[in-house]
Amino acid sequence: MKDFNARSRADAWAAALAGLVAGAVALGVGQLAAGLIDPGAAPVIAVGDATVDRTPQALKDWAIRTFGTNDKVVLIGGIVVVLALVAAGLGLLARRRPGLATAGLLVFGLVGAVAASTRPDAGSLDAVPSVLGAAVGAWALRLIVRRAWPPGHYAGLDQDAAVRDSGEGAHGGEDAGAHGGEDATGDGGHRVAGHGDVDRARYPAVMRAGGRPHEFDRRGLLTGVVAGVAVAGVAGLAGRGLAGRLEVGAERAKIALPRPAKPLGPIPVGADLRLKDLSPFITPNRDFYRIDTALVLPQVDPKTWKLKIHGMVDRPVELTYDQLLRRPLREADVTLTCVSNDVGGPYVGNARWLGASLADILREAGVQSGADMLLSTSTDGWTSGTPVDVVMDGRDALLAIAMNGEPLPLAHGFPVRQVVPGLYGYVSATKWITEIKVGRYDQEEAYWTERGWAPKGPIKTESRIDLPRGGSTIRAGRTRIAGVAWAQHKGIDAVEVRVDKGPWRQARLAEVPGIDTWRQWVVDGWDATPGEHTIEVRATDATGYTQTPDYAPVIPDGATGWHSILVVVK
Ligand SMILES: Nc1nc2c(c(=O)[nH]1)N[C@H]1C(S)=C(S)[C@@H](COP(=O)(O)O)O[C@H]1N2
Numbered sequence: 001m002k003d004f005n006a007r008s009r010a011d012a013w014a015a016a017l018a019g020l021v022a023g024a025v026a027l028g029v030g031q032l033a034a035g036l037i038d039p040g041a042a043p044v045i046a047v048g049d050a051t052v053d054r055t056p057q058a059l060k061d062w063a064i065r066t067f068g069t070n071d072k073v074v075l076i077g078g079i080v081v082v083l084a085l086v087a088a089g090l091g092l093l094a095r096r097r098p099g100l101a102t103a104g105l106l107v108f109g110l111v112g113a114v115a116a117s118t119r120p121d122a123g124s125l126d127a128v129p130s131v132l133g134a135a136v137g138a139w140a141l142r143l144i145v146r147r148a149w150p151p152g153h154y155a156g157l158d159q160d161a162a163v164r165d166s167g168e169g170a171h172g173g174e175d176a177g178a179h180g181g182e183d184a185t186g187d188g189g190h191r192v193a194g195h196g197d198v199d200r201a202r203y204p205a206v207m208r209a210g211g212r213p214h215e216f217d218r219r220g221l222l223t224g225v226v227a228g229v230a231v232a233g234v235a236g237l238a239g240r241g242l243a244g245r246l247e248v249g250a251e252r253a254k255i256a257l258p259r260p261a262k263p264l265g266p267i268p269v270g271a272d273l274r275l276k277d278l279s280p281f282i283t284p285n286r287d288f289y290r291i292d293t294a295l296v297l298p299q300v301d302p303k304t305w306k307l308k309i310h311g312m313v314d315r316p317v318e319l320t321y322d323q324l325l326r327r328p329l330r331e332a333d334v335t336l337t338c339v340s341n342d343v344g345g346p347y348v349g350n351a352r353w354l355g356a357s358l359a360d361i362l363r364e365a366g367v368q369s370g371a372d373m374l375l376s377t378s379t380d381g382w383t384s385g386t387p388v389d390v391v392m393d394g395r396d397a398l399l400a401i402a403m404n405g406e407p408l409p410l411a412h413g414f415p416v417r418q419v420v421p422g423l424y425g426y427v428s429a430t431k432w433i434t435e436i437k438v439g440r441y442d443q444e445e446a447y448w449t450e451r452g453w454a455p456k457g458p459i460k461t462e463s464r465i466d467l468p469r470g471g472s473t474i475r476a477g478r479t480r481i482a483g484v485a486w487a488q489h490k491g492i493d494a495v496e497v498r499v500d501k502g503p504w505r506q507a508r509l510a511e512v513p514g515i516d517t518w519r520q521w522v523v524d525g526w527d528a529t530p531g532e533h534t535i536e537v538r539a540t541d542a543t544g545y546t547q548t549p550d551y552a553p554v555i556p557d558g559a560t561g562w563h564s565i566l567v568v569v570k
């Protein structure tokens with residue numbers, strides 16, 4: 001009996017493996033079809049997208065807090081784990097209820113199809129990858145199961161004897177496809193005879209051991225699994241390659257950026273104190289934080305890109321990329337901040353942007369009175385609501401095409417995004433922008449507003465300690481404390497630091513090119529004595545407002561409070 005249990009356990013593992021391989025085939029084929037049709041319609045990505053949009057706010061906040069910018073990887077990983085468990089379960093089911101297992105796979109295909117075709121930028125064929133993947137996966141599962149558990153295997157001794165007697169018959173007739181597949185594994189010519197021999201040798205052994213045969217056909221399983229993994233791998237890789245064919249990176253590389261009509265002077269040398277571990281004044285593009293809901297980067301071809309400005313305007317506008325490039329372009333140094341940036345957090349970065357004045361374009365369109373919101377939309381359907389008065393008040397609100405001297409990186413909105421100094425990204429910084437509808441806050445809601453965030457999001461005055469690192473151990477003696485502070489479109493006038501709730505000390509401020517960027521600060525002479533110390537920082541902006549210690553969480557309109565770190569001095 002012990003033998004019997006061990007065998008049925010092995011049997012169950014084998015069935016789960018068959019299910020996993022069939023699942024991999026489904027995803028691989030789905031990926032291949034998505035590569036041909038639309039990369040965003042790949043089953044896992046589509047389900048991920050749908051999950052992002054339908055996840056309750058609290059859970060999303062928790063995910064961002066816990067996983068930071070890795071939240072996408074964690075989400076996709078989670079979906080893959082769930083799918084793997086389901087696939088393994090369907091494998092177990094497939095031995096006895098193949099019809100049910102097929103139905104199960106098709107249901108999953110349907111879920112993927114619905115997710116893919118309800119995306120805002122879905123094409124008409126976007127259900128195909130999931131459905132096709134599920135169908136081929138179901139077929140693969142049947143094939144593998146039939147190879148590993150040939151008919152008669154479960155039917156008891158008599159039928160087994162019949163199988164044995166008819167030799168090749170039971171095996172050969174049922175699925176030419178699987179046998180064909182085996183050729184690919186290379187045991188060619190004497191395969192048929194060999195297979196028959198194995199069968200004849202094996203069945204009696206099973207019967208001797210347990211009376212009722214439960215052991216699977218190892219060779220059948222192995223060849224099925226190998227063939228399945230090969231199909232999944234080849235299809236998946238081909239799909240990725242095909243998706244890459246659609247990539248606009250090559251178009252981006254060809255772009256020659258026009259010169260700005262009014263170039264800015266160079267960034268003042270004194271803007272960057274160049275201290276090790278202090279955030280550099282200009283954040284290199286590769287280090288710039290990235291926040292968006294896109295699971296695959298939108299690939300927007302500048303040759304076909306258009307921006308449509310409509311709604312409450314006298315003259316609707318349509319702009320092509322070339323037309324935008326021919327407008328007088330201006331440069332602006334602007335620090336972006338995410339509303340999800342907690343006190344002391346990393347979702348803030350500074351760049352020199354190049355773009356066309358959004359206010360000028362809106363003036364040409366003629367904004368009608370009563371309009372107070374620009375509802376901008378990206379290719380992937382994300383929306384943002386920006387106050388009209390802020391954009392029109394003379395600040396450098398841009399339709400930006402370049403970031404730190406190069407065309408926008410794909411992750412930062414290529415080919416065109418909005419940049420509006422002084423507003424959190426979720427209400428201002430639409431990447432991959434294709435549409436601006438001029439309208440009213442009391443009539444429409446943007447993506448994050450629907451999900452509980454404030455309709456308007458002016459950036460709150462904040463400061464952050466970059467060095468020493470919070471939680472680090474440092475050596476006793478004269479120690480430098482430094483960081484950044486920001487109050488975009490107001491400007492930072494003072495930064496103060498205190499240790500262990502002692503007196504506030506004025507920090508020395510670095511230079512800034514304007515009022516729309518963060519500002520580095522440093523306190524040079526803290527005499528660090530052995531023990532644990534708390535360091536706190538607060539900034540005062542140019543309106544005279546000094547940060548208070550009152551903590552507010554990021555939701556609904558941005559965090560407040562003093563950044564406070566603990567260091568151990570030895
Ligand atoms: N299309 C699109 N644009 C978007 C977002 C998005 O999810 N989709 N997120 C916004 C948010 S919340 C922020 S903070 C900024 C971040 O810009 P970055 O990724 O270039 O740093 O982009 C904004 N623009």
Ligand SMILES: [Mo]
Nearest residue numbers: 338339425426
């Ligand atoms: Mo954000």
